[in-house]
């Protein structure tokens with residue numbers, strides 16, 4: 644019986660591919676590779692290719708997902724991808740669909756995973772978690788995300804940041820994904836909450852093209868790379884060392 648795998652391949656550094664991901668990608672007869680267009684090199688594939696190399700007889704199936712939020716374009720693209728994947732299932736072949744980061748974090752795979760269950764209720768589906776940009780960016784920036792009772796919020800910025808000031812009040816660390824052209828709005832909210840100096844921008848984290856910007860105003864007018872994120876970390880010592888204990892620890896550090 645064929646299996647439909649969603650395989651997270653990490654954030655670009657080929658060494659962030661897990662052993663399990665690599666084993667499955669070596670074993671399957673078909674790898675589904677998401678591309679924005681037939682000419683797109685595929686960010687996910689660049690993380691896989693160096694370790695995987697050639698696998699005799701294996702098909703590398705390009706699946707095209709245009710970069711748009713328009714459902715009239717996206718729905719047919721997802722259905723077409725499922726048609727093509729379904730042809731391989733009909734031949735008894737398992738398919739591993741690769742995704743940047745983790746398959747269940749803002750990934751096209753989620754639609755395929757749910758669509759596949761509707762089309763083929765008996766199909767076995769397996770998800771191989773990947774290192775998400777959320778943790779990879781934190782590591783690359785050297786910013787701990789949360790400790791003790793601290794709370795993390797993750798927002799897809801491109802869908803609106805109107806409530807950002809409110810969220811910044813309620814959470815200790817805020818991760819803004821899909822930053823695209825929202826930097827001016829983000830900067831405004833950060834200025835209002837006096838947190839501009841706590842925000843860092845990072846693009847193409849863990850790759851050779853990684854870029855880090857600590858002065859967000861300097862990129863306010865730029866169109867950001869698709870693979871970019873802003874991390875706002877208040878780090879007010881509200882973790883394990885909260886309240887009185889935090890003050891004692893700070894005093895100890897200072898002495």
Ligand SMILES: C[S@@+](CC[C@H](N)C(=O)[O-])C[C@H]1O[C@@H](n2cnc3c(N)ncnc32)[C@H](O)[C@@H]1O
Pocket residue numbers: 654655742743744745746747748749750751774775776777780819820821822845846847848849850869870871872
């Ligand atoms: C469609 S989501 C995919 C998220 C992915 N599934 C994950 O777990 O990281 C794309 C967004 O993830 C973030 N992203 C993915 N890879 C990144 C990287 N290497 N550096 C910075 N941000 C990244 C960006 O915010 C980008 O807009």
